[in-house]
Amino acid sequence: MKALSIKQLRKTYKGGFEALKGIDLEVEEGDFFALLGPNGAGKSTTIGIISSLVNKTSGEVNVFGYDLDTQLVDLKRQIGLVPQEFNFNQFETVRQIVVNQAGYYGVSRQVAHERAEHYLKQLGLWDKRDAAARMLSGGMKRRLMIARALLHEPRLLILDEPTAGVDIELRRSMWDYLEEINKQGITIILTTHYLEEAESLCRNIAIIDQGTIVENTSIKRLLATL
Ligand code: ADP
Ligand code: ADP
Numbered sequence: 222m223k224a225l226s227i228k229q230l231r232k233t234y235k236g237g238f239e240a241l242k243g244i245d246l247e248v249e250e251g252d253f254f255a256l257l258g259p260n261g262a263g264k265s266t267t268i269g270i271i272s273s274l275v276n277k278t279s280g281e282v283n284v285f286g287y288d289l290d291t292q293l294v295d296l297k298r299q300i301g302l303v304p305q306e307f308n309f310n311q312f313e314t315v316r317q318i319v320v321n322q323a324g325y326y327g328v329s330r331q332v333a334h335e336r337a338e339h340y341l342k343q344l345g346l347w348d349k350r351d352a353a354a355r356m357l358s359g360g361m362k363r364r365l366m367i368a369r370a371l372l373h374e375p376r377l378l379i380l381d382e383p384t385a386g387v388d389i390e391l392r393r394s395m396w397d398y399l400e401e402i403n404k405q406g407i408t409i410i411l412t413t414h415y416l417e418e419a420e421s422l423c424r425n426i427a428i429i430d431q432g433t434i435v436e437n438t439s440i441k442r443l444l445a446t447l
Contacts, residue, residue, distance in 0.1 A: 222250040222285065224377050224408040225271065230280035232266050232432075240266040242432040243280065248410060248425070250285070250376070253403045255419035255440075256412045258429035264412035265305065267429070268381050272302045285376055298326060301370030303380040307362050309369070311355035315346055318354055319369050326373035333372060340368040344398065360391035367395075371402070378402070380411040384418060396422055420444065 225248040232241040240263045248254045256264050269275030271282055273293060282289035287296035309318045316337055323333035341347045344364040349357060354365060363383060370378060383399075384392045399422065403409050413419055419426050419440065426443055428436040436443065 223283065224248045224250045224252065224285060225410065226281075226283040227267075227271075228281040230267070230270065230282065231278045232263075232270065232275070233278045240432050241270075241278075241280075244429070244432070244434045246427055246434065246437070248408065250408055251403075251406060252408055252410075252425055253400070253423045254408075254410045255423035255426045256410060256429060257414065257416060257419050257426055258412075259414055261431075262429045263432045264429060265381055268302070268379055268410075268412060272300050272379060273297060274302075298373065299376050301373070301375035301378045303363075303366045303370045303378070303383060305381040305385060307354075307366070309354055309362075309365070312353055314351050315341065315354055315357070315365055316350040318365060319372055322369045322372045328373055336372055336374070337368070340371050344368050345394075360387045360395070363387055364395065364398075367398070375407070377408045377410065380409070382413060383411055384413075384415075392418075 225246065227244060227246040229243045229245065230241050231243050233239050256267065258264050266275060270277045271284065273289065284296045285299045287299060289296055319337040319341065320333045323330065338347065341350055344367060346361060346364055346368065349361065354362065357365065384395060387395065399409060423440055425439050427434050
């Protein structure tokens with residue numbers, strides 16, 4: 222089963238800038254996949270389109286067989302998104318932020334509370350559950366967004382530059398956690414501009430530059446050619 226299938230995806234922003242020039246991409250279920258590229262390459266645009274936050278210009282996007290154009294509600298249920306910027310209400314508590322996500326996905330309050338406890342414990346945030354989110358460190362805020370993204374139990378977790386601004390030690394523990402949930406069966410796609418991050422975590426990789434996929438291979442093969 223394909224977790225993600227993208228065909229001839231194009232994005233031209235208002236003003237005429239071509240951010241994606243017809244990219245093809247396939248990610249198998251269970252994969253840990255990196256989309257690697259320099260700043261401005263089109264990584265966030267790609268992720269934005271997959272998670273329906275950005276409109277595509279043309280092309281096809283399928284997530285676990287659900288089509289972005291015709292099966293959007295089903296498609297969105299498959300995806301948990303961890304965006305780059307902290308986009309939660311900083312004045313809400315950690316637990317509220319996670320539990321509130323339930324409303325978007327028809328998860329009951331009781332189940333939401335149980336899952337929030339589960340994920341906040343796993344991510345080392347349970348002690349902070351009643352703290353306002355603005356009191357958290359950057360690394361904790363990043364983990365809060367992971368807990369929020371997992372609440373509806375998506376099959377595909379997409380992280381946009383997950384370790385940007387996170388210190389080395391925390392980066393390690395976050396990588397360990399991502400590996401663990403991938404082993405539990407969640408397909409993961411992350412964007413990064415560090416080869417090192419892709420290398421130590423991911424099995425397969427696509428390299429994007431100026432809106433074009435320039436390489437699409439396994440990490441093993443990529444490293445063998447360097
Ligand atoms: P990356 O995530 O790889 O850094 P982005 O997808 O954010 O790249 O951006 C790709 C290109 O599209 C960049 O040149 C960026 O300036 C441009 N871009 C991104 N968002 C917009 C927008 N809303 N309007 C116009 N251009 C944009
Ligand atoms: P509103 O239009 O009320 O602002 P949105 O639907 O844009 O609500 O999103 C509400 C919150 O949920 C935002 O913080 C958004 O980033 C987050 N969100 C939306 N879709 C997802 C998703 N698939 N996974 C994780 N968070 C999401």
